[in-house]
Amino acid sequence: MVEDARESEIRKAAVLATAQEFISGMKDGYDTYCGERGFQLSGGQKQGLALAESLVQEALEKLMVGSSCVAIAHRLSTNQKSNCVAVIKKGKVAEQGCHKELLALGRDGAYYFVTEPQTGSSLFH
Incomplete structure (x- = not known):
């Protein structure tokens, strides 16, 4: 679960999702409160996170080929x-x-x- 992830794991995932720079540029970095469904984020910030999320999804799909998941x-x-x-x-x-x-x-x-x-x-x- 995300709550159980170490900070180093979270940062590594952000780098892999090309979100490190985006997150670091936010007011409170990784501690930024985004609100329910990203309510506190701007449209551009939401797009940035959506892009990172889609890259993670794409990577997972490649890993799952030929496997049960x-x-x-x-x-x-x-x-x-x-x-x-x-x-x-x-x-x-x-x-x-x-x-x-x-x-x-x-x-x-x-x-x-x-x-x-x-x-x-x-x-x-």
């Missing part, structure tokens, strides 16, 4: 690329399948309520 994710973009998605509800697997299969369940499925906040009501229109 378990990812715990809330982001729809991660789920869309997964071969199998399991929705955990109250500690148990509520439903399982690929992204398209789970979307096909519509409002009757638990997956809908996970994805709906990220897609808005246009998910099934």
